[in-house]
Every structure is written in structure tokens, then in C-alpha cells.
Amino acid sequence: MALSLLVLTDFFQPADHALAYADALAGAIGAQLVLLHVRRDAVLDPEYLTGRVDNLSQEAIDLALASLTRDVTAPTVAEVGHGRVAEVVAAALARHQPALVVLGHRNTDGMADELVSTAALNILRTAPQPMLVVPVGAASTVPRRLLLALDAEPFSLGGHTGLVRHLFDALPAELTVLHVGADRDEATTGTAAAVEAIERTGLVLDLSGGLPTRSLVHATPAGGILEVAATGEFDAVVLVARPRSFLGELFHRSVTAHVLLHSPIPVLVLPAE
Template sequence: MLPAALLVLPDLFPGSGHALPYAARLAEALQAGLLLLHVRQDELLTPEEHPGLHTRRRERQSLAALQTLASKQAVPTETVSIEEFLPEAVGEIVREHQPLALVLSCPNAGAVPAEVVTGTALDLLRHISCPLLVLPPGGAAAFVPHRLTLAVDGHDFTLPNYPHIVPQLLTRPGATLDIVYVTDQKDPGAEAGHRALHAVRRSGLAAVPEGTWAHIVYNPDTAQGILQGAAERQADLLVVVARHHSLWGSLFHRSITGQLIDARAIPLLLLPALD
């Protein structure tokens, strides 16, 4: 088993094969490995309405192709398989291997309905105990992010005991962390920013030097405010603490996390938090 690795879903959606190049570059920079997740699908698992869609022969070909892909990576790479794609099954793999993050890429526009992509990501977040890195359509520039923006709500948060990728990213030369706090008050006062900074410090996620100021964004729409703050700080990675209760949307209200995934605007690192 690899000591530290990124778990990659290279072909979860049609037209989403951009996760691996980004993950490979990131793993190389972090001196980590890669785990490529393969979903075994044969005629026993094929829905009745699609008979013959997957055969044992095609399954062997798919696995062989993935193993060939693994052998070509510049970092140690292994493959791991599950019988069918279910968030619970992925969660088991995460618990067993404890990856630094689970990486998936949004497909190009029109390839898969947006609600399917967002729903899948939210389902994964409910079942995994590691960060989820969601890449925008077309992938992202294959360089390691160095301008991180962390969006917080000003309340304390506790992260599970999983390997933390953010501190590792921040140890790289030139890496910076900006903290963004979005409010619907035009003059929230300095205390709002102080609360946001204290919450990050108490979480242990990252060291926040004295003299740091939170970047306050006024926007009645929290998700849009977070994206606005990331753009103003010229972020190349947006980090968001995803509280369990905030992952559930409804017919009339999408969670903030879901809206950020829907936006597909920037590489998005979601940190599942304990409530």
C-alpha cells in the first residue's frame, strides 16, 4: 500500500478524463503516489435494459488499459477496484487507503447533466472521510496550486482525523493562504474577520500568522460571494469546509457546497467537517 496517495476517479463521467494529469502533477509535487479507482462492471451487474453493454472481455480490456496507464505515471501508482460505483463502496476504499484526497473532474458541458455531477459529488462527501478535489470542465492547468483561498463561515469547525493536504501544499515555496469571509452585512465590523481567523487557528488546519487579516466580501449570495473572493485573491485553488448538515439541498434550496460545484469555475477542494 502506498504511504500517501491521491485517489483518482479517471473515468467516472464521459468526457471527464482530466483528473489524472492534474492529480499526477500534484502527487509528484507532494511526493505522494496515485491510486486509480476502477469500477468492475460485467454482465452480472449490467442493468436489464442494457444487455450486453459490459462483457467480461470488455472488463478485462478496461482493467488492462488502466493498469497500462498506471505504469506510465511518474509517481508510484496502483489500481484498486470496486464492484460497482456506490458512494458507500468508495467510502470503504477511502477508509482502507486513507488518501490525501479523492480527485474527480467535471465533464465538458453537455456530456453529463450538471445535476448528476453535483449529486454524485455530494453523495461522495457524505460517505468519505477525506478531502474531495473537484476539477472544472476541461480540467485545470497542470500545475500545482500555490494561491489557496479558504472560505469559512466564522464558526468553529472540526476536521476528521484524515491526512491533511492543505498544510502540505502550504509548505511549498511561494504558497500562500487567503481566508475569505462572506457576509450580507455591508459593515460587519472587524470582529467578523477576527472570528474567521480564530476558527481556522482553532481547527489546526493551517498556521495563520499574527497580523493576518481575513478578506471580507459583501454579497447577499454566499456562494457567489465565495467565488468573488477567490477571484479577488487570484486563487488557483478554492478550499471550502463542507459541514455535513450543509450538504443537503432541497427542491427550493441548493446547498452552498452544491452551488460551488455547479459553478465549475475553479479547482475546488472540499474538506468534510465533523458537526
């Protein structure tokens, strides 16, 4: 199965950094890149990606895309869409069937979460798809230590299962399951349930020694995940986002949103059915 990564760009630094990260990842897993720029009607959303407005002419966009594609090493095609970013991305997903959508994330730590909108939120709502959000400060290196943060509930990735498993198989990375509980008993029993949940999906077959695990006691799941992410022990966080995490108006209160906004390392979001 040939993999492709759909990378959003608005030509500002967070998006450029995400492209460099995607290029390194594509080289490691043998994927091609689809570089997508959206000319905004209402949104590209500078508000979502960089906080700046895109007023470039078509000629300037073509030159910028040509410059970006020259600088990457993976096979790359570039496209320009017009309209709302989530709708343009949904159309591109239907055409290319990528393994991941990759986008950059500017530093929003100085803003209240409820004031921060992200392209990730709109895409998850419109066309749920495995998504990699790369913060500006993340190193552009291939991830080799993945922190898989799970709750204790069963889940299914539905039609995304095959692509995600292929991605995990192609990526030379070790998965560690993290479960955060309010007390030691909850953390321990929840970790066992989390491992059982991931094993039932079929995503981690062929692991003779089993999955490494970590149980953590913390007041909040998001706080616990971010605490471990900040240790430097892992290269990326993997989250399973349930529909309630991104379909409601209170997205900013979810674990997924809080980790997306504040993680110092890339976050791979897997939307569950």
C-alpha cells in the same frame, strides 16, 4: 507521513484531466496515487462524472488502466471495484487512508442545479473525506494560491485534521481567508471570526505574519466565492462543508454544492464534524 491520493476514473475526459491534475499535485507533495475504476451496478456514475455509460469489458478496463498508469509520473497503483461508487470508494478509503479523493467534474452550467447529481455528493454522504473536485477547464498545475472560504462559525475537521495539515504543510501554497457578508459590517466581523476559527483548528500553525484575508460584500456567500474564484487570482478554492451541507436532500441549495458545480478552478472540500 506518506501521503496518497485516491483518484476516480471512468476513462472519459473529465476524469483523465483530474488524473493529470492529481499527478502534478502528487509530484509536488511527494504522494503516490491510487487509481480507482468502479464497474457500475447502478452507478459510476457516468451520470455523476461524465453523463456516459460504462460498458467496458474487464480486459478493456485492464488495458485502459495500464495505459493511464504509464502516462503518470507519480508512483501509482490501480484498482477495479464493483458496485455503487460511494460504497466502493468507502472501502478503498478504509484500505488506503488517502489524504484526498480526487475526481473530475464535467461542465454543468447549462443545467439546473437540482437536476445535477455528483459523485462528490454521494461520497460525502457515505464516507465524508477531504475531496478535490477538478473542473475540465482547470490548469493541471500545482496550486500556489488557495482561497479558503469560511463562514463565521467554529469548526473541527476531527480525525482529518492531521492529514489536512500535512497536506497544507507539503503544498507550497499561500492561504487567503475569504468571508462573504451581506453588508460591510458583517463581512468585516465575519472575517475576523473566520480567521479565529481556522487558527483554533491547528491547521495553520507557524504563520508568523498571520493569514492574508479578504472581506467581500455580496448577496449570497456562494455568489461571492465564485466571483473571487473567477478573477484568476487563485488556483483553487477550499471549502469547509458542514454535515448539513451534504447530508440533507436539499444539497443543491447549499453553498458547497453551488460552488462545486460552478467553480472555474478546483475545489477542495473539507468535511467538518
